[in-house]
Amino acid sequence: MKKFMNAAETMVAESVEGFVRAHEEFVVFGADRQFVRRRHLVPGKAAIISGGGAGHEPMHVGFVGRGMLDAACVGHIFTSPTPGQILNAIEDVDTGAGCLLVVKNYDGDLMNFEMAAEMASSRHRIEMVIVSDDIETASTNDGRGRRGIAGTVIVERLLGAAAENGMALADLKTLAAGLASRVRSMGVALTGVTVPHTRRSTFSLGPEEIEMGVGIHGEPGRSREPFSNADTIVRHLSEVVFNEVAPVSDKALLFVNGLGGTPPAELYLAYNVAHRFMQGHGLQIARSLVGTYASSLDMQGLSISLALLRDEEFTLWDSPVATAALRWGC
């Protein structure tokens, strides 16, 4: 497997440096390059911080900016950032209204974000939101529950918009709790994911096999299935997320996310299948998102996320956002 890289040890640092150079309109490095920070902080706004292992770009650095995140902490490939990184980000971006940590549901991330929150707690008001949008699988995160995958993008956008509009820390936590059962995602892999250190795949799929319910680190999913056409694959994903999401609204945001190696033409074809499925099951697709937002290095595959939102949440979605990966209204 060939990759654009120099050395596995420096790949993350070089890639994040390139990101910051390309988007200095929105972001700057924090001290010692331990995190990526919004260029212009808003005093008195509750700060939103996220982060996780590298290898999921543009998540999370691509979401730093107006209307979304104030900082993103990047770990090594598929490895949580350290408590020190997170603590430094808190110290830097909390302008007095407290800090919300948005954490994907993985043991390493939880441990380190919790540790940072504890270390910061004497000087900062901290709340934590755990995103676990993945569908239920037997192998889900070793019993820790649903994993956090592409639905994280939706949660971070809505929380970021609400914070930008002046929502207080406690209310942001309530908003996130309300979203928890209404955002569901499921992924499928056509290939494994090539880890830079070995240039080998973490798991192998035969030429006619796919992994249904795959995680964004290549974790096994619900089942290994024979490769099939897009209608079969995408309808299955759509059916599972439709069945697992809490049916509190019939207005939906439908999100087809590429896992890194899948080109736009295929994502749009998959979107078409998912859109027709959801409409056929009585949902009104009020908003859409199609693209590579939460990747798994170079994995060929995609995930379908379905979010059933209230009108005020669609208003939040539509409000101005200015980040490298999501941008509208300004």
Added chain:
Amino acid sequence: MKKFMNAAETMVAESVEGFVRAHEEFVVFGADRQFVRRRHLVPGKAAIISGGGAGHEPMHVGFVGRGMLDAACVGHIFTSPTPGQILNAIEDVDTGAGCLLVVKNYDGDLMNFEMAAEMASSRHRIEMVIVSDDIETASTNDGRGRRGIAGTVIVERLLGAAAENGMALADLKTLAAGLASRVRSMGVALTGVTVPHTRRSTFSLGPEEIEMGVGIHGEPGRSREPFSNADTIVRHLSEVVFNEVAPVSDKALLFVNGLGGTPPAELYLAYNVAHRFMQGHGLQIARSLVGTYASSLDMQGLSISLALLRDEEFTLWDSPVATAALRWGC
């Protein structure tokens, strides 16, 4: 090779349908789905139409909208749209100020766009711009000259912005002519490109080979080289485009474009190398673009585009654009 598709014959139609469903805020289908049209035309504005074979998404459908294209005509995979499609688009989107056709320099596209222009000429004022930003290669387009590749995105954006600002047809043609020598691109392939009809690659590269100067249909480039690290590969691309671009300005737009199968993390790493190279050679990188904008189906690879622009062209670049793939300022 596995792809998200149902049948090769319907892949383009299904993918474009998905695109239109996902972005109905910006676009609608033209009559008989022969082209994708901007939802809200601006009477009295010179119309800009582009198009080409499918397989390069989001180019060109992703650029239909305010500040860029009024219509995009999509052919079969890697095959020009027909003169009839183009003619229908002209008839539909020309609101009286004439129509500029932006065509990538390939025989099939030129023939069909020229034929459409001729058929429309009795009722419409038509001008044509041919984009040929690729570096000079021995095999370039069978003697027809430099191919049009990712630099097309820059040309379409600047022309679209100028038209939106009220520039007349003849002046748009002059603007395009002025850009011709100042936008240069070069691509590299790490893998071949899998054609849907056969699910096989159009050309094969060994596990340690790359194709330098590859075209967006997998055309051979300048040379087949041994796989190397990102510094070596990207500096070489950067050096060639730097040497081939007309040195009329030291303010640059630097664009790293993914060819479909290359994930964001690698594109940002490559951007970092290219940015440092250009700065080291005295250029000021005033704007950047990083992402998959002009793809070649699922090819792993990227291209570097360098555009040396005048201040008024940067102002055009920054002006509001609202399309599926490029969006800012509104």
